[in-house]
Amino acid sequence: MISMPSLYVHVPFCVQKCDYCAFYSHSLVNTPENLVSLYLEGLDAEMAKRQLDAPQGVSSLFIGGGTPTALRDQELEGLMNMIHRYFRMNQGAEKTVEGNPGTITDKKLDILKRYGINRFSLGVQAFDDKLLRAVGRIHTAGQAREAIRRLRTAGFNNLNLDLMFGLPGQDLKLWQASLEEALSYSPEHLSLYGLMLEEDTPLYERYTNKTEETNDKVAITGRITPLDPLPDDDLQADMHEWAVERLKQAGYTQYETSNFARPGYECQHNLGYWRGADYLGLGPGAVSCLTEVRWKNIEDVRAYQSRLQSGQDPIDEAGDEVLSLRERMAERMILGLRLEEGVNLTLFRNDFGVDLRDIYRDVLERYKDKDVFVFQGDYLSLNEKYSFVANSILKDFV
Amino acid sequence: MAQASQNIRNFSIIAHIDHGKSTLADRLIEFTGALSKREMEEQVLDSMDLERERGITIKLQAVQLSYKAKDGEVYELNLIDTPGHVDFTYEVSRSLAACEGALLVVDAVQGIEAQTLANVYLALENDLEIISVINKIDLPSAEPERVKQEIEDVIGLDATEAILASAKTGIGIEEILERIVTTVPAPTGDDQAPLKALIFDSKFDAYKGAISYVRIMEGRVAKGTTMKMMATGKVFEVTEVGVFAPAMRIVEELKAGQVGFIAASIKNVKDTQVGDTITDADNSAAKALPGYRKATPMVFCGLYPVDASDYNRMRDSLEKLHLNDASLVFEPETSVALGFGFRCGFLGLLHMEIIQERLEREYDLNLITTAPSVIYKVNTLKGNVINIDNPSNLPPIESITSIEEPIVKATILVPAEYVGAIMELNQEKRGTYLTMDYVSKSRVKLIYELPLSEIVFDYFDQLKSRTKGYASLDYELTGYKETDLVKIDVLLNGEMVDALSFIIHRAKSYNRGRKLVEKLRGIIPRQMFEIPIQSVIGNKVIARETVSAMRKDVLSKCYGGDISRKRKLLEKQKVGKKRMKQVGNVEVPQDAFMAVLKIDD
Numbered sequence: 001m002i003s004m005p006s007l008y009v010h011v012p013f014c015v016q017k018c019d020y021c022a023f024y025s026h027s028l029v030n031t032p033e034n035l036v037s038l039y040l041e042g043l044d045a046e047m048a049k050r051q052l053d054a055p056q057g058v059s060s061l062f063i064g065g066g067t068p069t070a071l072r073d074q075e076l077e078g079l080m081n082m083i084h085r086y087f088r089m090n091q092g093a094e095k096t097v098e099g100n101p102g103t104i105t106d107k108k109l110d111i112l113k114r115y116g117i118n119r120f121s122l123g124v125q126a127f128d129d130k131l132l133r134a135v136g137r138i139h140t141a142g143q144a145r146e147a148i149r150r151l152r153t154a155g156f157n158n159l160n161l162d163l164m165f166g167l168p169g170q171d172l173k174l175w176q177a178s179l180e181e182a183l184s185y186s187p188e189h190l191s192l193y194g195l196m197l198e199e200d201t202p203l204y205e206r207y208t209n210k211t212e213e214t215n216d217k218v219a220i221t222g223r224i225t226p227l228d229p230l231p232d233d234d235l236q237a238d239m240h241e242w243a244v245e246r247l248k249q250a251g252y253t254q255y256e257t258s259n260f261a262r263p264g265y266e267c268q269h270n271l272g273y274w275r276g277a278d279y280l281g282l283g284p285g286a287v288s289c290l291t292e293v294r295w296k297n298i299e300d301v302r303a304y305q306s307r308l309q310s311g312q313d314p315i316d317e318a319g320d321e322v323l324s325l326r327e328r329m330a331e332r333m334i335l336g337l338r339l340e341e342g343v344n345l346t347l348f349r350n351d352f353g354v355d356l357r358d359i360y361r362d363v364l365e366r367y368k369d370k371d372v373f374v375f376q377g378d379y380l381s382l383n384e385k386y387s388f389v390a391n392s393i394l395k396d397f398v
Numbered sequence: 399m400a401q402a403s404q405n406i407r408n409f410s411i412i413a414h415i416d417h418g419k420s421t422l423a424d425r426l427i428e429f430t431g432a433l434s435k436r437e438m439e440e441q442v443l444d445s446m447d448l449e450r451e452r453g454i455t456i457k458l459q460a461v462q463l464s465y466k467a468k469d470g471e472v473y474e475l476n477l478i479d480t481p482g483h484v485d486f487t488y489e490v491s492r493s494l495a496a497c498e499g500a501l502l503v504v505d506a507v508q509g510i511e512a513q514t515l516a517n518v519y520l521a522l523e524n525d526l527e528i529i530s531v532i533n534k535i536d537l538p539s540a541e542p543e544r545v546k547q548e549i550e551d552v553i554g555l556d557a558t559e560a561i562l563a564s565a566k567t568g569i570g571i572e573e574i575l576e577r578i579v580t581t582v583p584a585p586t587g588d589d590q591a592p593l594k595a596l597i598f599d600s601k602f603d604a605y606k607g608a609i610s611y612v613r614i615m616e617g618r619v620a621k622g623t624t625m626k627m628m629a630t631g632k633v634f635e636v637t638e639v640g641v642f643a644p645a646m647r648i649v650e651e652l653k654a655g656q657v658g659f660i661a662a663s664i665k666n667v668k669d670t671q672v673g674d675t676i677t678d679a680d681n682s683a684a685k686a687l688p689g690y691r692k693a694t695p696m697v698f699c700g701l702y703p704v705d706a707s708d709y710n711r712m713r714d715s716l717e718k719l720h721l722n723d724a725s726l727v728f729e730p731e732t733s734v735a736l737g738f739g740f741r742c743g744f745l746g747l748l749h750m751e752i753i754q755e756r757l758e759r760e761y762d763l764n765l766i767t768t769a770p771s772v773i774y775k776v777n778t779l780k781g782n783v784i785n786i787d788n789p790s791n792l793p794p795i796e797s798i799t800s801i802e803e804p805i806v807k808a809t810i811l812v813p814a815e816y817v818g819a820i821m822e823l824n825q826e827k828r829g830t831y832l833t834m835d836y837v838s839k840s841r842v843k844l845i846y847e848l849p850l851s852e853i854v855f856d857y858f859d860q861l862k863s864r865t866k867g868y869a870s871l872d873y874e875l876t877g878y879k880e881t882d883l884v885k886i887d888v889l890l891n892g893e894m895v896d897a898l899s900f901i902i903h904r905a906k907s908y909n910r911g912r913k914l915v916e917k918l919r920g921i922i923p924r925q926m927f928e929i930p931i932q933s934v935i936g937n938k939v940i941a942r943e944t945v946s947a948m949r950k951d952v953l954s955k956c957y958g959g960d961i962s963r964k965r966k967l968l969e970k971q972k973v974g975k976k977r978m979k980q981v982g983n984v985e986v987p988q989d990a991f992m993a994v995l996k997i998d999d
Contacts, residue, residue, distance in 0.1 A: 008958055023959075194954040237949035258955055273958045287959040294962060321962060331965055338956065370927065370983070391951040392926050395972040398965055 005290065006272045007058035007087055010283030011065040011079070012039065012301060015102060019136035019206070022198035024285030024299040025066040035301050036075055039284070042305030043079070046282050046297075046314065047086040053280055053290060057088030060269040061095040064121075069099035069108055076108055080115035089116075094268040096121055096160075101147040102139035109154040119267070120151050121160040121191075126167060126174075127181040134168040134228055135195070135203060148185050158265055160189035165239040167195055169228030175239045176246075183250055188265035192243050193258055194236050240388055257338045257387050274335045275344070276328075276351070284314070292328060294321045325352060329359065333397040337390060342374070342381025356380065363396040403589070403655035405471055407582045408613060409529075410478040410493055412518055413503035414511035414870065418533040422503060422565035422574075423461075423477060427644065429571050430463040430475070460599070460611055460657055461644040467579045475578060476657035478598060478613075480517070486745060487874065488691055491520045492673045493598040495689055496613030496657065499527040499582030501574065502549070506532045506540035506562075509548050509841070512811035512870035518553050527582050530560035531574060536567050551838035585655030593617030593625070593678040595652075595660065596687050600670035602721035606638065608664040612676060613657050615687060619676070620651035625662060626679040628686035632669050633679050634662035667724045693725035695743025696804070696875060697750055697854055698787040700731055700768035700897060701757070702739030704977060704988060708763055709738050715761035716740060719753060726753055731788065735895040735981045736766055736991075741788055744770075747854060766979060768897045769994045772850045775802040775878050790896035792885045795936060801901075802878040804850040807832070810861070812869040814842050819864040827852035827860075828903060850875065851901070856995060886911050886940070888918070889932040893982045900994055912941035913997040921990045924948035929984055 013036060016027045026035065061083065071079065089095065096119040097112055104122075112120075126132055127141040151159055161182050165175050182190060197204045207230060231239070244254055252260040256274060259267065272279060281288045284304040287296045298304050298316040307314045323331070329352050336343030348356045357364065357380075364373055372393060374381045382390060413419035463475040478497055480490045494500065500521045504510055521528055530549050532542045542562055549557040561577060563570025587594075599611035619625065623636040638661040640648040652658045664670055673690040677683040703712050716728050727743040744750040750770060757763045774786045777800045778793060786792055792801075808829070812820050814836070821844070824831070829846040837843045848857075853873060861869050884907050888898035898918075902910055911933035918931050922945050929945040956964045978985040 010959075191955075194950070194952075196954050233948075233950040240950075257952060270957060273956075273961070279958045281958060285959075287962075289958065289961070296959075327965065331961055334965065334968060335956065335961065338953075366983070372926075386926065387952070389926050389948050389951045391953065391968060391971060392948065395968045395975065398968045398972055 003278055004056050004059045005054055005278035005280045005288075006060045006062070006269050007054070007083075008269075008279060008281040008286060009043070009061070009063045009068075009079070009083060010281065010286040010297075011063060011068040011071065012284050012299075013070050014065065014067045015070050015100065015138050016136070018138075019203040020195060020198065020201055022201050023066065026301070028070055036071065038305040039301045040075065040078055040082070042301070042308045042314065043283055044082055045305075045308035047082060049308075050280055050282060050288075051086040053288075054087060057090065058093070058280065059090070059277070060093050060272065061087075061089060062098075062269040063096065063117075064098045067100045067103055067123075068097050069103040073105075073107055073111065077111050080111060080117075084115060094119055094158075096267070096269060098123065099147070100139060101144040104147040104150055106150055106154065109150060109156070113154055113156075118156075119158040119160070120156045121162065121189075122147055122151065123162045124148075124178075124182065125162060125164045126170070126178045128170075128174055128178060131167045131170055131174065131178075135164075152185075158189070159185075159187045160191060160267070161185070161187045162191045162193065164193050164195050165243070166231045166236045168230055170231055170239075172235065172238055172242065176242065179243055179246060183246075188262050189267060190247065190252065190260040191258055192240070192260065194240065195230070197230075237388055253340065254384070254387075255340045257390065271339075274339050276332045276335065276347075292323045292325075294323060295319070328352065329354075329356070330398045333360070334394045337380075337382045337394060337397075338387075340381065340384070342376075342379040345378050345380060360397060363393075366396070367393065403587070403653075404584050406474045406476065406585055406655045407499065407578050408476045408478065408497040408585060408655070408657055409499040409501060409578055409582055410480050410497045410521075411501045411503055412480065412494075412514060412521060412528075413533075414505065414508070414514045417503050417505040417508070417511075417514070418565045419479075419503055422501070422531070422533065422563070422571075423479060425565050425568055425571045426463060426475075426477065426575065427461060429568075429575065430465045459644075460642045462641045462657065465575050465579070468576060469579070471579075473579050474656075475575070476613075478657065486749075487516065487520070487872070488693060489599070489672055490517055491524070491689065492596065494521050494524045494526060495687070496596050496598045497524075497526055498585060499529065499578060501529050501531050501578075502553075502555075503531045503533050504545055504549060506534045506542050506545055507537055509541075509545050510552050510811070512809055512843075512872045514870075515552060515811060515843075516809065516872035518555075528555060529574070529577050529581060530555060530557050531563050531570070532560050533563050533565055535562045535569065536564040548838045548841065552841065552843075587614065587616040587654035589614075589616070589618055589654035591616040591654070592681045592683040593619055593623070593676065594683045594687055595619060595676040597670055597672055597674050597676065599672060600667050600722075600724070602667050603661070606661040606663070608667040608670045608721075610660045610662075610664075610670040610676060611657075612652070612660055614652050614654050616654050616683070617678065617681075618651050618653040619660060619678070624679040625660065625676050626682060627669060627671070628675040628677055628683070629671060629690050630669060630674065634664055634669075636660055636662045667721055671724060693745065695725065695727050695745060696850060697744045697746055697770045697772060698741055699744075699750060699770040700733060700736065700739055700766075700788065701728075701742050701754065702733065702736040702766045702768075702897075702979075704764040704766055704979060706737050711761070712740070712757070712763055712765075715757055715763060716742070718761075719756060723753075725749070733768075733790070733897045735897045735986075736768075736979060739766075743787065747858065764977065764988075766897075766988045766991050768991045769900055770854045771901065772804050772854055774804075774883070774901060776800075777802070786901075789885055789899040789901045790887075792899075792901065795885075800880045801883045802880050803883060805876050805879045806848055806850050806853065806873040807876045808846050808848045808853070808871060808873040810844045810846070810869055810871050811837070812842055812844065812865055814840050816865040816869060817842050817844070820844055820861070820869060823857075823860055823864055824848065827855075827857060847876070848873070849879075849881065849903075856997075884935050886914070887934050888914065889930070889934060890918075890922075890984045890986070891927070891929050891982055892932075893984075895981055895986075897991055898994070907935060908940050910994070910997065911935070914994050915941045915943040917993045917997055918990055919943040919945055921987055921993055922984070923987070925985060926951075927983065 012025045014025045095117045097117050098121045124144045247260045255266045278290045285299040295315045297314045304314045411419045459479045461477050465473045478493045480493045546557040561570050561573050594616040595612040595614045597610045601609050626633045639652045641658040675686040728740040731741040776784045824846045829848045832845040835843045882904045884904050915931045928947045931943045932939050933941045
């Protein structure tokens with residue numbers, strides 16, 4: 001039986017990429033005019049092809065990027081229209097669009113609304129201009145406030161705000177201030193991410209390649225200011241812990257390591273990833289996974305479009321990744337244990353034919369006296385006090 | 399055929415590490431044409447990579463040179479190479495015993511070092527004719543006159559005739575060869591007497607078995623001779639005899655005065671012990687050659703595979719190394735912390751490092767080495783004497799009446815300005831002052847009695863760092879002495895880690911125990927749980943440190959597009975962890991087990 005996959009659509013364009021971002025995206029400031037239309041042409045062809053993978057429709061929709069709201073009005077409208085032409089969605093299915101506060105207009109929100117978008121995820125990151133500048137965000141805190149107001153006015157009543165901790169120069173106080181302001185807008189959902197230095201990003205280069213010495217030298221010559229220090233692991237842990245407590249108090253549940261929601265507003269699309277459901281990812285750079293086959297589209301709009309035009313799959317050079325049973329089980333564990341609910345034992349047995357208590361006996365034994373694992377009902381979960389050091393445990397499952 | 403041995407000269411080279419022995423040997427080989435320049439691999443004699451890297455000779459080699467001297471005669475010159483390190487004194491003494499002469503090579507800049515001196519004394523004991531060579535005279539800082547003076551003052555040799563040479567540029571090479579011919583005596587052994595061949599080295603060959611490198615002192619040996627090892631009594635039939643030219647070349651027979659090899663399908667190098675005498679079983683010599691000693695390991699450590707599944711491969715590798723190195727001993731050992739491994743015995747620290755590195759490089763093993771230990775003699779209440787080479791095997795303190803530790807006589811040569819520093823060091827290392835002599839105006843020879851365990855600890859490094867590398871050391875085991883020793887155990891997370899236990903003098907125990915836990919706190923990475931580290935003597939905790947719990951080790955986000963990458967990230971993290979040893983719930987990096995050696999007292 002083919003289950004209903006979720007649908008992710010990747011929009012590989014931003015006004016300008018942020019310094020920490022490793023996702024595939026073009027900065028529109030230096031992108032030729034026709035690249036967006038090539039993208040939309042390719043996407044149309046891909047959707048025509050891939051709709052066969054979702055004969056019963058898709059369970060949820062997530063349009064991410066990049067910055068979907070960086071598209072021009074008619075491009076955005078074209079995209080929305082295309083999706084609805086090819087994919088059937090249940091009434092009430094969750095449909096999310098991501099956006100950057102610098103790109104939100106009433107017109108765009110109106111288009112989204114008309115196409116049934118019922119959840120919006122806004123990349124706020126911090127309510128602090130200095131912190132925003134430090135990581136190359138294009139918008140100000142003021143624009144974020146304005147965007148939230150527009151979203152609420154437009155009737156988006158399932159709103160997520162992304163916030164980041166561990167930003168250069170951020171201390172606990174600054175973090176608390178951003179989070180408190182976010183709470184003042186009563187978002188239904190909050191995603192709190194620790195800043196990661198990803199290779200091949202400007203931020204990574206800035207903080208790893210150049211020695212402190214050269215930075216200081218540059219500082220002396222007065223060309224740029226010295227780098228703000230990155231909060232260390234302990235400070236990041238303090239930030240995270242404080243947030244967990246504060247949000248609990250404010251009525252949010254931490255249903256996943258980095259995600260918090262008011263009851264009933266958990267992101268269904270993302271829950272699908274963590275629970276091991278199938279997903280279709282369309283657009284250049286997007287990843288799909290149907291049972292044991294995973295593939296990634298090529299990160300190149302032109303190649304993506306031209307391959308699709310000539311009837312080829314736009315898969316990147318790595319080709320299909322066929323997951324072994326072991327890898328699939330490992331993924332189920334490392335994703336499921338990010339969830340408060342944990343990994344469902346029955347589903348695990350149904351999907352893989354073994355009881356996870358048998359196959360991972362040694363790991364479970366290893367941590368027995370440390371109350372790392374919690375068995376409750378049909379679920380195995382990670383004791384919440386270890387969720388911020390989960391890797392040291394999760395690696396035992398891979 | 400007395401004439402034949404008239405034209406033989408057997409000699410070796412005595413030099414300190416770096417003083418140019420290998421380069422000089424190369425030049426001699428090249429000059430006499432044993433190998434053409436094209437065939438010459440740099441430093442032919444040091445054939446192991448490791449030797450070349452470290453610039454030292456580990457295994458002895460020999461080479462036969464054919465030299466047409468200025469007198470018109472062709473001479474057979476046998477150069478027997480010697481290892482230049484304190485761990486291998488016995489091997490040196492045996493190869494010197496195979497010679498009539500020695501080249502004393504002294505660096506024109508650095509002068510005489512303790513090791514050189516020790517080997518010169520060995521040569522003099524063996525009545526060798528010594529030819530002084532002052533090497534590296536091409537260096538701008540060369541001081542040949544000062545070094546000559548030093549040779550006279552320190553060794554008491556007449557250095558007026560010393561040859562000034564540069565092995566690097568070829569200066570003095572012919573002069574050295576001429577001097578060997580004219581001053582080194584020809585061997586005198588009677589080739590009609592019963593066979594006496596001195597084994598100065600052995601090597602395992604996959605086809606020929608253990609090959610003995612020999613100097614024939616008396617008599618003859620040929621294929622078919624039934625040979626007998628006089629120390630072990632074992633009998634073999636000779637399958638091949640030959641010379642080193644420098645590759646092995648089979649000859650009809652070897653006779654008194656010659657240097658070469660004997661193969662006899664011997665399965666184990668243990669049966670070809672350095673210093674043993676080979677005789678003819680059918681016409682046995684009455685007495686073996688003097689000086690044979692069984693090679694006795696002095697330093698012991700535990701070697702464990704990081705990955706337990708490598709155990710069998712490790713045993714095979716040790717066996718292979720043992721084929722060529724009878725002085726390496728090993729036996730299976732089990733550690734609660736480290737699992738299955740081996741307790742290995744070595745001639746000294748360098749020998750230990752070499753074996754360890756060869757296992758890792760040549761056999762691709764990932765090893766954990768525990769801190770080296772010496773052999774302690776433990777006298778128990780029941781009146782038994784137990785030898786302990788692994789601190790964790792020390793019986794309970796209540797059952798012990800006393801512990802004795804090995805003592806060495808250490809000879810240190812050092813520029814006079816560092817005498818104070820050396821005395822201070824020896825004081826710290828529980829040394830007993832014996833004598834001090836000014837061997838020249840600027841050089842002092844200090845003789846101390848020191849516990850071997852202190853030398854094994856970090857004596858070398860200290861000696862070098864406190865004298866800017868100018869001091870050199872030689873030592874020999876002199877006996878055992880009762881000492882007030884205690885065992886320190888280390889607990890990680892409340893569990894004793896046997897592989898970290900060590901034995902130490904009581905007066906130093908608190909300080910060392912404290913420093914060790916501090917060091918370990920720096921080495922053991924933060925983990926999910928807080929890890930208390932304690933050092934204890936018996937039940938008494940003498941120091942405690944804590945590795946605080948790790949607070950952040952998490953993937954900040956993980957969505958559909960990222961799952962494969964994140965899984966691989968965790969796989970990588972897992973591989974990194976595999977390089978650590980799981981001791982109870984604690985992951986311990988390999989170098990933690992050597993941490994005790996990295997402490998400054």
